[in-house]
Amino acid sequence: MSKIEKIKKILEESRIYNDSITMINWDMETEAPKASLEYMSKIISFLSRKSYENVVNDEFKNLIYSIDENTLNPIEFKMIKKVKKEIFEKMSKIPVDEYADYSELVANSSSKWQEAKQKNDLDIYAPYLKRVIDYNKKFINYVGYKNHPYSLLLSDYEEDLNVEIADNFFNEIKNELIPFIKKIVLLKRDELNRIKEKFYSRKYDIEKQKQLCKEISEILRFDYNSGVIKESEHPFTTNTGNKNVRITTHYYENNPLSSIYSTIHETGHALYEQQVDDIYEEYNLGGGTSMGIHESQSRIFENMFCKNEKFVKKLYDLLDKYFNLDINYEEFNLLLNEVDTSLIRTEADEITYPLHVLIRYELEKEIFTNLDEEISIENLSNKWNEKYEKYLGIKPTNYSEGILQDIHWSQGAFGYFSSYALGSAYASQIYTFMNKEIDIEKELENLEFSNINKWLKEKIHKYGKYLSPKEVIKNACLEDFSPKYYVNYLKEKYSKIYGLEV
Numbered sequence: 001m002s003k004i005e006k007i008k009k010i011l012e013e014s015r016i017y018n019d020s021i022t023m024i025n026w027d028m029e030t031e032a033p034k035a036s037l038e039y040m041s042k043i044i045s046f047l048s049r050k051s052y053e054n055v056v057n058d059e060f061k062n063l064i065y066s067i068d069e070n071t072l073n074p075i076e077f078k079m080i081k082k083v084k085k086e087i088f089e090k091m092s093k094i095p096v097d098e099y100a101d102y103s104e105l106v107a108n109s110s111s112k113w114q115e116a117k118q119k120n121d122l123d124i125y126a127p128y129l130k131r132v133i134d135y136n137k138k139f140i141n142y143v144g145y146k147n148h149p150y151s152l153l154l155s156d157y158e159e160d161l162n163v164e165i166a167d168n169f170f171n172e173i174k175n176e177l178i179p180f181i182k183k184i185v186l187l188k189r190d191e192l193n194r195i196k197e198k199f200y201s202r203k204y205d206i207e208k209q210k211q212l213c214k215e216i217s218e219i220l221r222f223d224y225n226s227g228v229i230k231e232s233e234h235p236f237t238t239n240t241g242n243k244n245v246r247i248t249t250h251y252y253e254n255n256p257l258s259s260i261y262s263t264i265h266e267t268g269h270a271l272y273e274q275q276v277d278d279i280y281e282e283y284n285l286g287g288g289t290s291m292g293i294h295e296s297q298s299r300i301f302e303n304m305f306c307k308n309e310k311f312v313k314k315l316y317d318l319l320d321k322y323f324n325l326d327i328n329y330e331e332f333n334l335l336l337n338e339v340d341t342s343l344i345r346t347e348a349d350e351i352t353y354p355l356h357v358l359i360r361y362e363l364e365k366e367i368f369t370n371l372d373e374e375i376s377i378e379n380l381s382n383k384w385n386e387k388y389e390k391y392l393g394i395k396p397t398n399y400s401e402g403i404l405q406d407i408h409w410s411q412g413a414f415g416y417f418s419s420y421a422l423g424s425a426y427a428s429q430i431y432t433f434m435n436k437e438i439d440i441e442k443e444l445e446n447l448e449f450s451n452i453n454k455w456l457k458e459k460i461h462k463y464g465k466y467l468s469p470k471e472v473i474k475n476a477c478l479e480d481f482s483p484k485y486y487v488n489y490l491k492e493k494y495s496k497i498y499g500l501e502v
């Protein structure tokens with residue numbers, strides 16, 4: 001067996017461990033009985049250790065570093081580069097015992113976070129969050145960083161992302177969007193309240209919602225041959241390779257828009273996974289290339305395609321057929337594109353959403369600017385509230401709707417939030433360039449997604465992790481990432497809906 005064959009075999013073993021974990025997690029989130037959860041967690045921790053030991057060892061390291069890179073084809077080269085970077089340049093620099101302690105801390109911290117959020121009591125969680133932050137600072141020192149310590153965390157989720165690029169992006173959002181939102185949020189308020197009252201005060205049969213969501217996912221061309229849709233508390237997508245892609249949604253009796261748009265969002269993620277070429281799966285380069293690019297695919301479906309008025313018209317007819325709506329199309333379109341400042345990120349509309357991310361970005365950057373500085377969680381919470389008041393004009397009145405609202409920090413996922421906003425920005429740029437080759441609105445008007453999906457496959461999806469996020473944007477848009485498309489898209493769209501001059 002050649003060295004490359006050996007490496008592929010070892011990576012495949014790790015993938016089998018990890019895919020087993022993925023399937024157990026899927027089961028735990030969807031159908032596993034409550035009493036089974038403890039044992040399931042035990043299996044997961046066993047498999048995680050196996051997966052870690054399978055690649056973090058001297059034998060595998062020697063194998064990887066003894067390869068003559070000049071003999072490799074481009075796919076093999078990329079595979080080796082990724083292994084070096086992810087396993088031997090990061091993971092192995094952190095002492096195993098410390099990493100194990102950290103994993104246990106994170107598991108505890110997540111459950112403390114949950115309890116604290118329920119009881120609205122920051123004290124339960126604060127010491128855990130502080131330790132999670134301290135560990136992350138320590139890890140940054142172990143791994144080392146260029147220019148800014150926080151850049152290392154950003155690049156965990158988005159290769160090549162650093163503080164300089166992110167600052168530039170968020171400044172654009174801050175300077176352009178905040179004044180625009182302040183104007184728009186006051187418009188059509190009474191009309192919107194009346195529409196919401198009418199739309200949300202009745203019931204929409206859940207069985208019918210399920211049928212409708214299935215019909216929509218088929219319109220978007222979700223491939224049921226390699227995918228399933230189930231239910232969970234919070235919608236998500238998970239997969240093992242391109243032939244086993246699973247998404248969930250959640251149904252609310254008084255709000256069919258929630259299940260419809262979460263199905264659309266997750267279908268966007270799923271299509272990305274389903275359309276990766278087999279050859280990259282084989283070289284461990286399957287799956288989406290980054291959090292940001294993944295989110296661009298869900299958001300381009302959720303916002304750019306399916307909140308476009310051409311699509312909304314058709315969606316209105318569909319909903320009317322299923323539920324006999326009490327509001328007309330114009331009211332429906334306004335409802336879907338409501339702008340309102342709120343305290344909760346996951347409930348935010350398309351245009352205020354990036355401000356929630358901006359706030360988290362600024363706080364995280366501050367936490368990880370000086371690695372020796374002691375952090376006070378109470379202080380952090382105050383800063384959180386001040387920023388909400390400054391940027392969105394509203395202030396949390398308790399911890400649960402403030403610093404305790406997101407699970408991410410309890411899991412040590414610092415650097416993650418930016419990819420949400422970045423995803424929407426990528427999506428705007430991708431849409432602009434796709435529109436030069438395909439008359440997108442005409443496709444949407446006909447509920448036709450085959451050309452759109454084909455374009456996405458050719459330019460983005462099929463490459464899996466073979467192309468970096470930067471290369472993906474360059475390949476699809478023939479230029480580097482620029483935040484201006486995002487700001488322009490939002491301003492143009494909402495000016496039209498709210499009758500403002502651009």
Ligand code: ZN
Pocket residue numbers: 265269295298
């Ligand atoms: Zn998503």
